[in-house]
Amino acid sequence: xxxxxxxVDGRAHWARATAPDTLELLSAxxxxxxxxxxxxxxxxxxxxxxxxxxPPVFYAVGFNYPRxxxxxxxxxxxxxxxxxxxxxxxxxxxxxxxxxxxxTGRFEAEPELVAVIGRRMRHASYDEARAGVFxxxxxxxxxxxxxxxxxxxxxxxxxxxxxxxxxxxIETAVxxxxxxxxxxxxxxxxxxxxxxxxxxxxxxxxVAMSRRLTLHPGDVLWMGAESTCRLAPGDxxxxxxxxxxxxxxxxxxxxxxxxxxx
Amino acid sequence: xxxxxxxVDGRAHWARATAPDTLELLSAxxxxxxxxxxxxxxxxxxxxxxxxxxPPVFYAVGFNYPRxxxxxxxxxxxxxxxxxxxxxxxxxxxxxxxxxxxxTGRFEAEPELVAVIGRRMRHASYDEARAGVFxxxxxxxxxxxxxxxxxxxxxxxxxxxxxxxxxxxIETAVxxxxxxxxxxxxxxxxxxxxxxxxxxxxxxxxVAMSRRLTLHPGDVLWMGAESTCRLAPGDxxxxxxxxxxxxxxxxxxxxxxxxxxx
Numbered sequence: 001x002x003x004x005x006x007x008v009d010g011r012a013h014w015a016r017a018t019a020p021d022t023l024e025l026l027s028a029x030x031x032x033x034x035x036x037x038x039x040x041x042x043x044x045x046x047x048x049x050x051x052x053x054x055p056p057v058f059y060a061v062g063f064n065y066p067r068x069x070x071x072x073x074x075x076x077x078x079x080x081x082x083x084x085x086x087x088x089x090x091x092x093x094x095x096x097x098x099x100x101x102x103x104t105g106r107f108e109a110e111p112e113l114v115a116v117i118g119r120r121m122r123h124a125s126y127d128e129a130r131a132g133v134f135x136x137x138x139x140x141x142x143x144x145x146x147x148x149x150x151x152x153x154x155x156x157x158x159x160x161x162x163x164x165x166x167x168x169x170i171e172t173a174v175x176x177x178x179x180x181x182x183x184x185x186x187x188x189x190x191x192x193x194x195x196x197x198x199x200x201x202x203x204x205x206x207v208a209m210s211r212r213l214t215l216h217p218g219d220v221l222w223m224g225a226e227s228t229c230r231l232a233p234g235d236x237x238x239x240x241x242x243x244x245x246x247x248x249x250x251x252x253x254x255x256x257x258x259x260x261x262x
Numbered sequence: 263x264x265x266x267x268x269x270v271d272g273r274a275h276w277a278r279a280t281a282p283d284t285l286e287l288l289s290a291x292x293x294x295x296x297x298x299x300x301x302x303x304x305x306x307x308x309x310x311x312x313x314x315x316x317p318p319v320f321y322a323v324g325f326n327y328p329r330x331x332x333x334x335x336x337x338x339x340x341x342x343x344x345x346x347x348x349x350x351x352x353x354x355x356x357x358x359x360x361x362x363x364x365x366t367g368r369f370e371a372e373p374e375l376v377a378v379i380g381r382r383m384r385h386a387s388y389d390e391a392r393a394g395v396f397x398x399x400x401x402x403x404x405x406x407x408x409x410x411x412x413x414x415x416x417x418x419x420x421x422x423x424x425x426x427x428x429x430x431x432i433e434t435a436v437x438x439x440x441x442x443x444x445x446x447x448x449x450x451x452x453x454x455x456x457x458x459x460x461x462x463x464x465x466x467x468x469v470a471m472s473r474r475l476t477l478h479p480g481d482v483l484w485m486g487a488e489s490t491c492r493l494a495p496g497d498x499x500x501x502x503x504x505x506x507x508x509x510x511x512x513x514x515x516x517x518x519x520x521x522x523x524x
Binding site: 054056057062081082083084086087088089100122123151152153155156159160161209211212213214215216257 | 316318319324343344345346348349350351362384385413414415417418421422423471474475476477478519
């Protein structure tokens with residue numbers, strides 16, 4: 001099943017895609033209610049997609065694909081060590097990625113598989129971790145490299161508004177580690193890699209994390225990228241993961257602010 | 263006014279302290295509703311305090327007090343650069359800080375002033391930042407130093423469950439930068455410093471952050487500490503900020519987990 005969140009008349013609604021062209025609106029979050037009722041229908045065309053979940057905690061893996069690590073001359077992580085992103089940066093499928101006017105240097109896409117947590121987990125076993133993932137979505141970990149290298153934290157390099165597109169929906173029925181991730185810009189393929197070619201898989205992370213912390217329904221775990229590519233205003237960037245869907249976003253230049261230096 | 267969240271029969275309720283011994287339960291969050299109605303009363307004695315807000319984004323300043331920076335031989339930050347903590351780690355006034363059984367080395371308290379954001383802000387001026395703070399609470403940025411130095415991120419050093427006590431309430435009527443922070447363990451004072459002796463104040467941070475990101479009602483901004491002190495199981499640690507209140511938590515040793523190596 002594909003679960004999404006859409007904006008209807010300025011309000012967020014949970015929905016599910018039961019046919020290719022129709023979304024059924026739901027009475028409640030499928031993460032909180034096992035059998036939400038259907039309250040209406042919406043055509044897929046023209047839907048305003050929201051991030052499919054607003055996580056209590058937004059977890060993100062750094063280096064996790066061997067080819068990516070080798071290209072950067074980085075050390076292969078010896079243990080699953082998690083990082084964070086920030087909810088303010090989330091945006092939905094189809095919404096613009098806004099490139100700040102004063103970003104210089106490489107402005108890049110990172111196509112990522114995202115696990116959505118479905119159960120409260122502490123001290124989870126590997127099998128409990130597998131059972132505790134509700135479903136899978138797609139993330140684009142947009143990054144301004146000059147800021148990433150200049151700053152002590154990732155606050156503006158990776159967490160400026162609109163830098164974290166996620167969606168279009170959560171797919172609950174897919175073998176997520178046996179899929180192919182494809183990154184395209186303006187319809188041209190820039191990268192393609194197997195989702196499962198990871199140093200540590202999502203369940204390894206959940207086992208390690210849950211020794212120290214409680215995972216909650218709706219938490220998300222972004223799994224890192226093997227390849228990246230540059231973005232420029234006017235581009236449309238698409239991240240496709242087979243069996244899940246396509247997350248596509250136009251790139252826009254930020255409008256100048258009143259009174260702000262150029 | 264003092265606004266709190268308390269657990270009543272397993273459910274979170276907003277409340278306000280209008281008399282020293284009584285809490286009024288509220289129909290809605292004062293962050294969302296300008297005039298919530300009173301739905302009941304509760305004696306302050308025996309109240310089960312929850313973190314006074316669960317933030318959409320949990321922001322935290324690192325080095326921000328000149329004496330703390332000097333003691334660490336660190337460079338004074340040239341600009342307000344924000345970091346993050348994670349909601350799983352939050353706990354309320356009176357609840358235990360659980361020291362993991364395998365933490366070695368210094369396990370420490372960091373007493374912090376916390377700004378609670380009240381308005382949506384983007385491109386805020388200094389005056390807009392001042393008007394955009396709803397109120398103030400107290401945080402204890404509990405840290406396991408060995409993990410802090412070993413790890414690439416702060417995930418377990420600062421974000422293990424129970425490592426982020428916050429509370430007891432949000433005080434909306436206080437000149438928060440003209441107060442005194444006092445850190446005590448088992449009733450013995452370990453540190454005392456003026457809240458306002460910061461490199462960059464909360465409004466400087468909000469101005470800088472909101473150039474890149476949208477702040478939302480309920481976001482919290484922890485402002486850093488001047489001094490720290492060690493904690494051990496059996497201790498009770500108290501952070502007092504004059505004009506706001508006292509955040510007090512017992513420290514416990516984690517119970518061993520089945521099948522986990524000692």
